[in-house]
Amino acid sequence: MPEPPRTGDAVLALVRRAEVADDDALTGFLTRSGPIPSTAPDTATRLIQAGILTPFQAKLILQGKHKGFKLGPYRILNQIGAGGMGTVYLAEHAALRRKVALKVLPGKQSLDPANVERFYREARAAAALDHPNIVHAYDVVCDRGTHFLVFEYIDGETLDRLLAARGRLPVGQAVSYVVQAAAGLQHAHDKGVAHRDIKPANLLVGRDGIVKVLDLGLAEFFEDSSTKLGASNNAMGTTDYVAPEQLRGCTAADHRADIYNLGATLYHLLTGQPPFTGTTAAKMIAHQLSPVQPAHDICDDVPEALSNVVEIMLAKDPADRYQTAAEAVQALLPFMNTPDRRGMASGKLPPLAAAAVQESTAGLEVGPILEAIDTAAALARAQRVTRWAVTGMIAGILFGIISLTAALVMCQ
CATH class of the missing domain: 1.20.5 (Single alpha-helices involved in coiled-coils or other helix-helix interfaces)
Known part of the structure; x- marks a missing residue:
């Protein structure tokens, strides 16, 4: 157990050992700041105010830690997410000063070759894709036994956090977010990649309004006969949004499972609740056997026609769903102008997103709809x-x- 620093000098010693600051920056700080405070917390506060440490780094330094602040050429700035298959950090390339997101495989997980393979499979899936609505992967690295993926950093919020903060979203806004996600998924499907875990937590909207699909950790190249989707016979995905065929461990499950996942996500955005509630077992049974309560019965500002589109996306039999994400886009676009409770249209597509939708739905008549929007x-x-x-x-x-x-x- 590391010993917490008690003095300002002890804090500075840990900062140097952690290599979280350039020598020149630290020297300049010491020259300008005058006498160092005698207590560790006051020194840490001064370093935060000077931009030498982030609050996250200072917290670890005050715990006496100096390891784990760097991975390869990247300095860890903050923890921005965590899940079963990795912790996500905001980091900065020490030389290029470019901010990135690092997804780090936990040490215990890295002892299992199957987990390591799954981690690198995510890297391969992400590297195969290049679309404005999918987070870009830059690199996959193993540094002194630690495996991590390097992604573009997006300043924004995941949709699950938006739901927690605001409750259900205005109809047009919810539709516009899902349309963008569907455009990204169509690109992935064209490359033979199915996501398999679309949910609000895996859709991030940036400050510019562009939605990014995150976390390809469950992805499979479904056109590769040696790695059929669901071939492990495990129920993959998240229970609130999982497709019936995923729960059955069906080897024939394909990209249409993503359409179900996305429909369940849209249902949650529109109504403020997932399609089915109750225990995990009850939800698993309901996904396979029970019809969903129409969204317009729960929220009267949801058009019945839109509710019907969502129900098609949530069809139990994949053959009864839209067969491509592009078809779902075409069905959803007319509802982007649905007025909110103030009578204002809340849906919009940033120019880059509109161009991506047009490209991803090539061959379908979405141009007139976009012009009408x-x-x-x-x-x-x-x-x-x-x-x-x-x-x-x-x-x-x-x-x-x-x-x-x-x-x-x-x-x-």
Whole structure:
């Protein structure tokens, strides 16, 4: 168990051993900062304020730790996620100053060759894909026995966090997020890759409004006969969103399982709850046997026609679903302009996302729908401007009347 530092000098010694700061930066800090505080916490606070340490790094330093702050050329800045198959860190390339996300395989997991293979399978699946709606993979590395994947870092929130913070999303916004995810999945499916674990936690929306599909840890190249999806006969995926054929360990499960997963995700975004509730066993049975309660019965602002689209995505038999993610996109796009409770359209596609949707659905007639969405958005903006102008004019007239009245009173 490491010994926590008690003095400022002890903190600086750990910072040097951890190699979390350039020597020049640390020297400059010591030159400018004046006398170092005598206590460890005060010194750590001063280092955070100077940008030498992040709060995450300072917390570990104050615990007496100096190992694990670097992986290869990357400095660990913060922990941003955790799961059964790895912890995700925000990191920075020491030389390039580029921020990235590192997914690190836990030490115990790395002792099992099957887990290591699954980890590298995720890297291979991610490396095969290049699409604006899929997080980009840069590298896979083993540094002194630690395996980690290097991904692009996206500043944003996963949809499960949005649900936790806001509750269910406006209809148009929910549809636009799922349309983007479906565009990314269509690209993956075209490459023969099925995700197998689409859920709100694996969809991240950036500050620019672009949705990224994350975590290909369960992915399989379903066109490779030697690695058929579900061939392990294990129920893969997350219980709230898993397709019936995944629960049955069906070797014929393919990319259409992703369409079911995505439909269950959309249902959750629209209604604030997953398709089925109860115990894990009850949900597993319901996915296979029970019809889902229509979304419009739960939330009356969900159009019945959209509810029908979701039910097709959630069909028990894969043959009854949309057969491609592109077909799901075509069915969903008309609902992006569904007004929210204030009567405002909440769905929109950033230009890059709109181009990606157009490319991913080549051969389907989505161009007119996208143009209609743009036209409706422009009309909504014009209506807002008109309302503001009318409101301003009325306010001006009222102010003029009040001023004139006041002047007449004063003249009397």
